[in-house]
Amino acid sequence: MKSTTRPLAPRETAEDTAIARLERLGIALPAPPPPIGNFVTHVVQGDLLYLSGQGPTHPDGRLHAGKVGADVGVEEAYAHARLTGINLVAVMQAALGDLERVVRIVKLFGMVNATPDFTDHPKVVNGCSDLFHDVFGERGVHARSAVGLGSLPNGITVEIEAIVAFR
DSSP: OOOOOOOOOOOSGGGGGGHHHHHHHHHHOOOOOOSSSSSSSSEEEEEEEEEEEEEEBBBTOOBBBBTTTTTTTTHHHHHHHHHHHHHHHHHHHHHHSSSEEEEEEEEEEEEEOOOTTOHHHHHHHHHHHHHHHHHGGGGGGGEEEEEEEEGGGGGGGGEEEEEEOOO
């Protein structure tokens, strides 16, 4: 069976680092949000970093809650998924110490707190996927699932977890 993955492009200059890309995007990484239960933000197993689900939490602790398809629209939820992606990158930085250790974002699992008739889950989770591509370039291209759920912790609009290959 033929692989559908794209080849990874080598980094050519210092301007192509994840930190440089974050700076160009105007993104300062926050401290990783603490877990809200009896778990850790990440687990390292071999050369894989498993990131626990993160949500759209601001550095001051504010979070975005609501039901997508009812009181939250797709564009707003996309922004929430992007913020969630920033929180995931913050956990990567804390866990690895250097984002250049990221070889590839392997997989995202995106959960959207949605009404039963909402069907644009992929458009919402694209907020995180697009951010990962913007920050990591071809290393940020990943496999993904995007599903709708009846509720999420604290009523947040989106929760996303990730698997990251690193060196």
